[in-house]
Amino acid sequence: xxxxxxxxxxxxxxxxxxxxxxxxxxxxxxxxxxxxxxxxxxxxxxxxxxxxxxxxxxxxxxxxxxxxxxxxxxxxxxxxxxxxxxxxxxxxxxxxxxxxxxxxxxxxxxxxxxxxxxxxxxxxxxxxxxxxxxxxxxxxxxxxxxxxxxxxxxxxxxxxxxxxxxxxxxxxxxxxxxxx
Numbered sequence: 001x002x003x004x005x006x007x008x009x010x011x012x013x014x015x016x017x018x019x020x021x022x023x024x025x026x027x028x029x030x031x032x033x034x035x036x037x038x039x040x041x042x043x044x045x046x047x048x049x050x051x052x053x054x055x056x057x058x059x060x061x062x063x064x065x066x067x068x069x070x071x072x073x074x075x076x077x078x079x080x081x082x083x084x085x086x087x088x089x090x091x092x093x094x095x096x097x098x099x100x101x102x103x104x105x106x107x108x109x110x111x112x113x114x115x116x117x118x119x120x121x122x123x124x125x126x127x128x129x130x131x132x133x134x135x136x137x138x139x140x141x142x143x144x145x146x147x148x149x150x151x152x153x154x155x156x157x158x159x160x161x162x163x164x165x166x167x168x169x170x171x172x173x174x175x176x177x178x179x180x
Contacts, residue, residue, distance in 0.1 A: 007019045038070065038075050041066070045062070057134070057135045057148070074120055075120075075160075077117050077118050078118070079117075081111070083109070084154070091132075093113055146177065153168060153169070
């Protein structure tokens with residue numbers, strides 16, 4: 001009897017209603033949450049590589065995004081994937097530069113090709129993107145450094161027919177020149 005929910009309402013319908021209402025609201029919320037939470041995301045960044053030439057320093061790192069369908073049904077169709085990062089970055093997927101639009105001040109939104117629009121229950125899908133940025137050039141007047149850092153929030157949004165699912169990632173990548 002311990003595993004079944006019981007309500008002692010003492011023959012009063014008003015008491016039954018007041019006891020059941022919070023429990024039913026909780027159950028309704030859990031069902032809606034299960035419908036919304038269909039995808040989980042794991043994001044990892046590689047270490048940064050710095051190409052230090054005489055006239056410019058350009059940094060590059062790879063971002064691996066793994067999607068998993070955590071629901072018991074097929075995932076809703078993924079319409080698009082966007083990654084929001086600070087200005088100055090260029091984003092590449094499959095060797096091609098991703099289209100972007102300027103967002104708020106200092107921010108850019110990149111649109112990335114969808115690797116698999118639908119996922120079976122428990123299925124995985126991987127997205128690989130490369131970020132590139134010129135940290136210094138001889139013509140900007142900025143100080144040349146031996147090490148550069150990219151740090152801050154990265155926002156990934158997955159747009160489906162059921163809405164936009166946001167995922168956050170704290171980026172912390174150091175770029176330094178390979179000594180050989």
